[in-house]
Amino acid sequence: MGTPAPASKLTAQVQQTIFRYGLAFGSVAAATALGLLAYRWDLEESVLMFFVLAVALTSWYGGLWPAIVAFTVGFLVFDYCFTRPYYSLVFGREDVAYLPVFALISGLLIWFGTVRRRVERELQASRDQFEMRVVERTAELQEEVAERRRVEEILRERASLLDLTHDTVFVRDMNNTITYWNRGAGELYGWTNEEAVGQISHHLMRTIFPEPLDEINAELLRTDRWQGELIHAKRDGTRLVVASRWSLQRDDSGNPIAILETNNNITERKQAEEALRRSRDELEVKVKERTAQLSKMNEELQLVNKELEAFAYSVSHDLRAPVRHISGFTELLQKHTEPVLDDRSRHHISMILDSANRMGNLVDDLLAFSRIGRAQTQTTTIHLDKLIKSVVAEVGPDTEGRKIVWRIGNLPVCHGDPAMLRLMFGNLVSNAVKFSRTRDKSEIEISSMNHASDEVVVFVKDNGVGFDTKYKDKLFGVFQRLHSQEAFEGTGIGLATVQRIVHRHGGRVWAEGSVSNGATFYVALPKPREVKQ
Amino acid sequence: MNDLKRILLVEDDPKDVELTLTGLAEYNLANEVVVVGDGEEALDYLYRRGRHQTRHNGNPAVMLLDLKLPKLNGFEVLQQVRSDENLKMIPVVVLTSSNEERDLVRSYKLGVNAYVTKPVDFHEFVNAVKELGVFWAVINEPPPGSVKKR
Numbered sequence: 004m005g006t007p008a009p010a011s012k013l014t015a016q017v018q019q020t021i022f023r024y025g026l027a028f029g030s031v032a033a034a035t036a037l038g039l040l041a042y043r044w045d046l047e048e049s050v051l052m053f054f055v056l057a058v059a060l061t062s063w064y065g066g067l068w069p070a071i072v073a074f075t076v077g078f079l080v081f082d083y084c085f086t087r088p089y090y091s092l093v094f095g096r097e098d099v100a101y102l103p104v105f106a107l108i109s110g111l112l113i114w115f116g117t118v119r120r121r122v123e124r125e126l127q128a129s130r131d132q133f134e135m136r137v138v139e140r141t142a143e144l145q146e147e148v149a150e151r152r153r154v155e156e157i158l159r160e161r162a163s164l165l166d167l168t169h170d171t172v173f174v175r176d177m178n179n180t181i182t183y184w185n186r187g188a189g190e191l192y193g194w195t196n197e198e199a200v201g202q203i204s205h206h207l208m209r210t211i212f213p214e215p216l217d218e219i220n221a222e223l224l225r226t227d228r229w230q231g232e233l234i235h236a237k238r239d240g241t242r243l244v245v246a247s248r249w250s251l252q253r254d255d256s257g258n259p260i261a262i263l264e265t266n267n268n269i270t271e272r273k274q275a276e277e278a279l280r281r282s283r284d285e286l287e288v289k290v291k292e293r294t295a296q297l298s299k300m301n302e303e304l305q306l307v308n309k310e311l312e313a314f315a316y317s318v319s320h321d322l323r324a325p326v327r328h329i330s331g332f333t334e335l336l337q338k339h340t341e342p343v344l345d346d347r348s349r350h351h352i353s354m355i356l357d358s359a360n361r362m363g364n365l366v367d368d369l370l371a372f373s374r375i376g377r378a379q380t381q382t383t384t385i386h387l388d389k390l391i392k393s394v395v396a397e398v399g400p401d402t403e404g405r406k407i408v409w410r411i412g413n414l415p416v417c418h419g420d421p422a423m424l425r426l427m428f429g430n431l432v433s434n435a436v437k438f439s440r441t442r443d444k445s446e447i448e449i450s451s452m453n454h455a456s457d458e459v460v461v462f463v464k465d466n467g468v469g470f471d472t473k474y475k476d477k478l479f480g481v482f483q484r485l486h487s488q489e490a491f492e493g494t495g496i497g498l499a500t501v502q503r504i505v506h507r508h509g510g511r512v513w514a515e516g517s518v519s520n521g522a523t524f525y526v527a528l529p530k531p532r533e534v535k536q
Numbered sequence: 537m538n539d540l541k542r543i544l545l546v547e548d549d550p551k552d553v554e555l556t557l558t559g560l561a562e563y564n565l566a567n568e569v570v571v572v573g574d575g576e577e578a579l580d581y582l583y584r585r586g587r588h589q590t591r592h593n594g595n596p597a598v599m600l601l602d603l604k605l606p607k608l609n610g611f612e613v614l615q616q617v618r619s620d621e622n623l624k625m626i627p628v629v630v631l632t633s634s635n636e637e638r639d640l641v642r643s644y645k646l647g648v649n650a651y652v653t654k655p656v657d658f659h660e661f662v663n664a665v666k667e668l669g670v671f672w673a674v675i676n677e678p679p680p681g682s683v684k685k686r
Contacts, residue, residue: 327552
């Protein structure tokens with residue numbers, strides 16, 4: 004298949020050779036013909052010019068060797084035909100000067116032609132080379148373009164995937180010009196892809212950075228990523244708070260080329276946080292105010308408490324004295340006037356004594372009652388069985404001549420202030436003794452109940468006169484009495500004292516009973532934590 | 537006021553003085569009592585100053601001391617007595633209306649020998665005073681330098 008080409012190439016070369024030498028002979032022949040004509044018209048001076056022209060022509064178009072042939076043949080013809088002696092190759096003396104001139108001019112022309120051709124050849128060669136390189140480069144470029152198209156296609160496909168996400172994703176180059184803008188970004192910020200791409204992202208969204216942008220960029224370049232909270236403006240001017248993550252993209256040689264920014268709208272969360280913080284602040288302010296109020300109240304209370312204490316102290320000293328004097332001097336009066344007074348007067352004196360004694364008891368009970376509120380409690384372990392035993396022993400004198408059946412069950416250990424608990428059980432037991440004295444046989448039971456795990460329940464039960472349950476609430480009030488002074492003496496402070504002591508111990512007290520069927524008083528005291536397992 | 541008596545009663549309330557003396561009279565101890573009306577006078581008596589400058593030398597066998605007193609109160613008197621080398625051994629009984637625990641504690645801390653709350657009931661009161669007088673002025677052997685029993 005390749006054979007015809009060299010054949011035709013060879014033929015072309017031969018043809019060219021024939022043309023070149025043909026040109027040599029032809030131009031010399033033409034110069035000879037023109038010389039003969041010129042000679043005929045006595046223009047022999049221009050003959051040499053024709054031969055020079057023939058050599059020049061051949062040299063220009065035919066090359067070196069045809070030019071040498073043209074010169075040689077032309078020289079011979081010129082010598083033969085146009086120098087004297089004519090038609091002889093001998094150089095005549097007259098025209099001998101033409102021959103070196105012709106030779107000189109021809110040599111110059113041939114040299115010039117050779118140089119020209121060589122330059123032309125070199126030019127041609129370099130042009131060929133250049134063209135070849137152009138072709139090569141073009142091919143390369145076409146390949147690159149194709150590659151780029153392919154990459155772009157891949158990127159488009161990936162970008163369309165990014166469009167599927169609801170996250171806000173965009174890409175910007177190192178000059179912060181947006182080059183990619185996903186659908187999520189469009190939805191969040193309000194600019195379309197066409198509007199956003201090509202814009203400077205920070206200007207478009209009027210970004211407010213949490214730290215100087217230089218520092219952010221430095222971190223990005225150092226670690227290839229950055230994340231933080233930014234404040235952006237939407238197209239309509241609304242401000243957004245976004246959680247922003249930046250990732251740096253680098254090319255194969257490690258130069259940063261683009262930044263992928265993914266933003267999540269956390270405005271609502273921030274607003275909620277802000278609201279939470281505000282309400283917490285408000286709460287703190289309120290707490291402070293309330294604390295201040297409380298501490299003020301506390302101070303006032305302490306003041307009141309101090310006053311109360313001073314009052315009680317003064318009562319203790321000063322109120323008892325006159326009562327004692329009334330009682331003392333009335334007794335002396337009674338003693339000295341006994342023989343001379345009538346029954347009525349004696350009765351009056353005994354009434355005075357009775358009242359004075361009641362007054363004394365009231366003062367003492369009230370003082371004891373107020374002391375419960377004021378005193379510091381000292382909590383220790385108390386063995387209730389021992390305590391009840393000594394309380395029962397104490398009421399002994401009041402039970403003289405009476406038939407009393409004591410039933411004392413198992414009593415637990417409890418925790419509390421010993422003096423107060425003693426006073427409390429003393430009150431309950433002496434009440435039981437007092438209100439059962441109308442019975443032929445008094446029965447008093449003191450025991451504990453199957454109590455809950457967190458409290459100790461002790462009850463004092465009697466078979467006395469009992470009480471009407473509709474007055475249950477009045478039982479524990481100060482100065483509240485359900486019986487006349489005549490039937491059962493008393494100050495009406497005993498059960499109030501009991502309740503106050505129980506409350507100071509964090510416990511409960513209640514009563515059950517009915518008229519003439521006895522009464523039961525229950526006391527529940529909390530167990531301390533270390534005892535509870 | 538040259539009397540030298542076994543009982544020093546420091547009491548500002550004349551009614552209480554009267555009742556106390558009534559109680560002591562039952563054991564014929566009323567004549568053994570010197571009564572002073574305030575804390576300052578109590579110290580004057582003990583130090584033989586002012587009104588009591590001329591009294592004979594010697595300390596009472598017992599001092600019955602009220603707490604609420606004009607000028608110097610019972611605690612101040614007690615404190616002074618207990619800090620004086622010549623007086624510190626005098627038996628002191630607090631005899632007061634108050635049964636406040638803090639008074640009780642403070643008295644004992646200051647070195648009182650006994651603390652008696654005046655009972656409201658006359659009989660109890662008289663009994664209490666009587667027993668006090670008998671114990672401290674008759675039964676008890678007072679420290680050296682005290683007025684002797686007759």
